[in-house]
Amino acid sequence: MNIILLGPPGAGKGTQAQRLVEERNMVQLSTGDMLRAARTSGTEMGNMVAGVMDRGELVTDEIVIGLIREQLEADNGADGYIFDGFPRTLAQADALGNLLLEMGENLDCVIELQVNDEVLVERIVGRAKDAAAAGEPVRADDNEESLKIRLMAYYKQTSPLIGYYYANDDLKSVDGLASMDEVAASISDALA
Ligand code: AMP
Numbered sequence: 748m749n750i751i752l753l754g755p756p757g758a759g760k761g762t763q764a765q766r767l768v769e770e771r772n773m774v775q776l777s778t779g780d781m782l783r784a785a786r787t788s789g790t791e792m793g794n795m796v797a798g799v800m801d802r803g804e805l806v807t808d809e810i811v812i813g814l815i816r817e818q819l820e821a822d823n824g825a826d827g828y829i830f831d832g833f834p835r836t837l838a839q840a841d842a843l844g845n846l847l848l849e850m851g852e853n854l855d856c857v858i859e860l861q862v863n864d865e866v867l868v869e870r871i872v873g874r875a876k877d878a879a880a881a882g883e884p885v886r887a888d889d890n891e892e893s894l895k896i897r898l899m900a901y902y903k904q905t906s907p908l909i910g911y912y913y914a915n916d917d918l919k920s921v922d923g924l925a926s927m928d929e930v931a932a933s934i935s936d937a938l939a
Contacts (some may be wrong), residue, residue: 759854775829835908
């Protein structure tokens with residue numbers, strides 16, 4: 748089974764993806780994690796995207812599609828993929844559809860995590876404070892200014908995917924404001 752977790756920054760995509768990995772032997776493909784790894788290891792691409800990411804803007808379709816293609820081409824014995832933070836544009840959604848088609852795979856479900864902006868800002872600012880208090884590194888894009896740009900990028904470039912997948916009959920919407928366990932249960936119901 749291949750699924751997409753769709754939702755604005757801070758909606759809980761990463762947390763829910765982790766749970767699905769543990770419960771269902773699926774593989775999480777997070778383009779945000781891949782890009783951060785490229786930055787940490789100081790690759791040319793990593794250096795190139797650093798400023799764009801820190802500002803909260805989207806990196807180019809070409810780069811993220813390339814990252815996803817590489818992962819899908821590596822046979823990792825997954826019982827399906829959870830796409831987390833990808834696709835984020837209509838071009839990426841088309842590319843993913845084509846990649847899956849080439850592999851003889853389907854997209855089984857797109858789960859939209861619905862939340863509101865106020866809660867997102869609280870969650871993300873809270874995440875940054877918790878990390879700082881624990882002496883952990885704080886994401887450079889977890890500040891209010893970048894967050895505003897990340898939210899706008901979501902509404903402008905990513906939210907049209909809700910209509911795109913709704914029209915393809917793949918979309919299930921879940922209340923992302925419920926507790927983590929309740930959200931996980933709603934996702935399980937949506938996938939049943
Ligand atoms: P995330 O961890 O998913 O919030 O991603 C962090 C940042 O990485 C985003 O704000 C973008 O700058 C970049 N990024 C991650 N995934 C994508 C994507 N699919 N398309 C474009 N940029 C992305």
